[in-house]
Amino acid sequence: MAVIGAGPAGLVAVAVARQYGIETALLDEQPRAGGQIYRNIGAADEAMTAILGPEYAQGRDLLPSRDDPGRHDIFGASVWQITRDGGIYYSHESGASALTAEHIILATGAIERPMPIPGWTLPGVMTAGAGQTLLKNPGLLPQGKVVLAGSGPLLWLLAAQYGRAGVDIAALVETTPRANLHRAALKLPGLLREGELLRQGRALRRELKRLGPRHFKDARGLRAVGEEHVRALCFTVGGQEHEIPCDLLLLHMGVTPNVQFTRALDLPHDWDDVQRCWRPRSGPGGATEISNLRLAGDGAGIVGARAAALQGRLAALAVAGEMGEAVANAVAEAGNELSRRLAARPFLDRLFAPGAECLDPPDDTIVCRCEEVTAGGIRDLAARGCRDVNQLKALGRPGMGPCQGRMCGLTVAEVLARSLNLPIEDVDYFRLRWPAKPVSMHELAMFAEAEDA
Amino acid sequence: MERPLFRRLIDVGETGAKLTIYFEGQAIEARAGDTVAAALPAAGIRDFRAGPASAAPGSPFCMAGAC
Amino acid sequence: MPDTSDVIIVGGGLHGLSTAIHLAKAGLNTVVLEKDHPGRHASGVNAGGVRRLGRHLAEVPLSVAALEVWENIDDFVGDDCGFSACGQIQIAETEAELAQQAARVEELRTLGFEHERLIDQAALRQIVPALARHCVGAIWCPEDGAANPYRTTQAYFRTARSLGVRVELGAAVANIERAGADWQVRTVRDSFQAPVLVNTAGAWGHRVGRMIGDDAPVEPAAPMLMITERVEPFITPVLGAAGRKLSFKQYGNGTVMIGGGQRGRAVPERNIAETKLAGMGNSAATVKALFPQLGPVNVVRCWAGIEAIMPDVIPVIGPSKAAAGAYHAFGFSGHGFQLSPIVGRLLCELITEGKSSLPIEAFAIDRFDNVQSS
Numbered sequence: 040m041a042v043i044g045a046g047p048a049g050l051v052a053v054a055v056a057r058q059y060g061i062e063t064a065l066l067d068e069q070p071r072a073g074g075q076i077y078r079n080i081g082a083a084d085e086a087m088t089a090i091l092g093p094e095y096a097q098g099r100d101l102l103p104s105r106d107d108p109g110r111h112d113i114f115g116a117s118v119w120q121i122t123r124d125g126g127i128y129y130s131h132e133s134g135a136s137a138l139t140a141e142h143i144i145l146a147t148g149a150i151e152r153p154m155p156i157p158g159w160t161l162p163g164v165m166t167a168g169a170g171q172t173l174l175k176n177p178g179l180l181p182q183g184k185v186v187l188a189g190s191g192p193l194l195w196l197l198a199a200q201y202g203r204a205g206v207d208i209a210a211l212v213e214t215t216p217r218a219n220l221h222r223a224a225l226k227l228p229g230l231l232r233e234g235e236l237l238r239q240g241r242a243l244r245r246e247l248k249r250l251g252p253r254h255f256k257d258a259r260g261l262r263a264v265g266e267e268h269v270r271a272l273c274f275t276v277g278g279q280e281h282e283i284p285c286d287l288l289l290l291h292m293g294v295t296p297n298v299q300f301t302r303a304l305d306l307p308h309d310w311d312d313v314q315r316c317w318r319p320r321s322g323p324g325g326a327t328e329i330s331n332l333r334l335a336g337d338g339a340g341i342v343g344a345r346a347a348a349l350q351g352r353l354a355a356l357a358v359a360g361e362m363g364e365a366v367a368n369a370v371a372e373a374g375n376e377l378s379r380r381l382a383a384r385p386f387l388d389r390l391f392a393p394g395a396e397c398l399d400p401p402d403d404t405i406v407c408r409c410e411e412v413t414a415g416g417i418r419d420l421a422a423r424g425c426r427d428v429n430q431l432k433a434l435g436r437p438g439m440g441p442c443q444g445r446m447c448g449l450t451v452a453e454v455l456a457r458s459l460n461l462p463i464e465d466v467d468y469f470r471l472r473w474p475a476k477p478v479s480m481h482e483l484a485m486f487a488e489a490e491d492a
Numbered sequence: 493m494e495r496p497l498f499r500r501l502i503d504v505g506e507t508g509a510k511l512t513i514y515f516e517g518q519a520i521e522a523r524a525g526d527t528v529a530a531a532l533p534a535a536g537i538r539d540f541r542a543g544p545a546s547a548a549p550g551s552p553f554c555m556a557g558a559c
Numbered sequence: 560m561p562d563t564s565d566v567i568i569v570g571g572g573l574h575g576l577s578t579a580i581h582l583a584k585a586g587l588n589t590v591v592l593e594k595d596h597p598g599r600h601a602s603g604v605n606a607g608g609v610r611r612l613g614r615h616l617a618e619v620p621l622s623v624a625a626l627e628v629w630e631n632i633d634d635f636v637g638d639d640c641g642f643s644a645c646g647q648i649q650i651a652e653t654e655a656e657l658a659q660q661a662a663r664v665e666e667l668r669t670l671g672f673e674h675e676r677l678i679d680q681a682a683l684r685q686i687v688p689a690l691a692r693h694c695v696g697a698i699w700c701p702e703d704g705a706a707n708p709y710r711t712t713q714a715y716f717r718t719a720r721s722l723g724v725r726v727e728l729g730a731a732v733a734n735i736e737r738a739g740a741d742w743q744v745r746t747v748r749d750s751f752q753a754p755v756l757v758n759t760a761g762a763w764g765h766r767v768g769r770m771i772g773d774d775a776p777v778e779p780a781a782p783m784l785m786i787t788e789r790v791e792p793f794i795t796p797v798l799g800a801a802g803r804k805l806s807f808k809q810y811g812n813g814t815v816m817i818g819g820g821q822r823g824r825a826v827p828e829r830n831i832a833e834t835k836l837a838g839m840g841n842s843a844a845t846v847k848a849l850f851p852q853l854g855p856v857n858v859v860r861c862w863a864g865i866e867a868i869m870p871d872v873i874p875v876i877g878p879s880k881a882a883a884g885a886y887h888a889f890g891f892s893g894h895g896f897q898l899s900p901i902v903g904r905l906l907c908e909l910i911t912e913g914k915s916s917l918p919i920e921a922f923a924i925d926r927f928d929n930v931q932s933s
Contacts (some may be wrong), residue, residue: 087501150556160550177526204501413545431536433603477788481854
């Protein structure tokens, strides 16, 4: 079996597979296990876990406790193609390699939802996830004036982590629309049932209050301003204008499934109208319409680290079951636990649903960062007859740059659909083709084959 | 060189050996295991990304291999 | 009541739209039925080569006439379609290849065509200084070039509509039958009726052909293209090779497009084409052999479109064998883009005058009949 992605879902999938004696390869782009959430967990010392907090430290439990000859961890491996028959192609230490697996579990996790605001391509603007990544490895803290802006649990968490480390946060600017809270409130019972997230959220809020950064809520009209470098974040709250000077602006608008692999495999995807993102279709045990290919974790729909780990367990149990192991009890147990964990999602999904401003930014906002296509440019192309995102891509180039549409795919579709007054399903998503990551001529040439005459 | 946007946590990350890398001919101290995108801002190089289309200056954005 | 018109065109790609433009200019009321949208497959996702160089001899007169339209493409469709006469060059890597090229150029000359020129190593190095040193010469067509396929398709589409052509999108044809002297074409939604039917359905052309009783041995295929990240400008013309599958072009933005015959997997039932790694690998190996300095350059995108390939890799153009009042133009086998302005004109001539001003006998749909029966 091969598992792609060494976050919570992938790590648990490998551990469970090994319990059943299944020989397993684990591939991840990072140099060490952990994924985004538990990045660098194996090397984090006490000082680091004190800053990052107990939720981060939980990741230690997922690391293997001893050497295991049946487990092949391949880190620093950027997977750029997988095939329906189990081929996995990846770049590793500046060369390309391939392996074949009878079963594949895709645990490729989430990516941060793009938060296009005017000026977000200025130097000095990064994502909150990037700020946290630099903290986890190699241990960098911002200095100078830092502003955090947007919506989502990570924004609170990073503010608290920076606060614990003594970073002075100039402002925490939340864009979460007030209306979201009312919609979420209806789903409170699920949050109570799950329990842990509610406790964590309350603790974070108390901590933030104690740390005391300037905290703006329901902010609108965000703009990063500056010439050579970001100078300030401008916005309004209740009609009142604010301008907060900053050297570093960290943006966040929640996370969405990373669909690059499932799209390139032409798997069916379903639109999530609350979270405004596509979810690859999967069934029990993460099964997809490709036999022997399963999904687990945030890549199949955002579920959070704890539920992702359970999905990794269930996917590996399903593989073990197919190999003739008796797994029914373990499946039932993990399934019950998963449904309890998932009970919190409807609340969180509604509370942190992206607001209209983020989905339909003003004309002068760059949407495709690679090709510098603006929201206005997309609306022009819509007016000229573009009916779906692939026509738009062919004509206006959004999604054609090195990020392969990761940073603009959702926004391009939202802007186009709203411009045409069409449901998002009609404007579709970028048709993605391998390689899923840029790959050099040298590496591709290794897979040349003798041709028929 | 401008004031770095980031500083290293003193107590953490000392495990990586110090080494010197060169950026546009300029010697920069880094640690073994740093990504280039982390080592440069830590050394005070703020803007070293050129946008793929217009070469507009920028900084690393997502630090997760997505952007 | 079915919608009635003078001509129904099945397939809204470049050839269908070009035909529609010519027919509309001739005063005929024309409807185009397009199952997706213009440029969904071969018309929109090809390499954009505007190439006379290396054409099958039967295609040469058409291709030469087509270039004359391309040189003033704005007059035809009100847009420059991104056309640039950057030249097309076909390199020879061995003396044997160069000798074959010399014979080819000589053969064209005896037929009265002088657009292909043989050049030696020194001239080749002047035109493509970045090329690997082992290349010995080339055929050079400086007036050829490249255009932007999607932009071209859009310009054809706009022009057809501005001339009053009705282009029905999402109109997949379900069946075709006779209604007296007319054709009746049913799509998923509507019914259309006209005395003349044109089949420009690309990789689906043989299916439409079968609906009116014509059979043609078309293979759907999926030509692949790769695009690199941006690199410093290093080559101007579109480059092919005598001994390799290659079409190589650097755009103004610095990206390099690599195509030229490597095939993915066409899945016409699902309306998609998949890329194949071996083909990408072969293209990369070819690029490295001819431009070693590109080894570290990244490929950022790859795609494939569905195209119809004929056994003799030249298209079907001409009247139906089985039925009166029906015409075909499909099966362009990966190189129909450049021919599109002229194919529409020839079909229009066939429909309005009963004859074509350029020789099209080699493209007859029944040319495979003897092969099949023997």
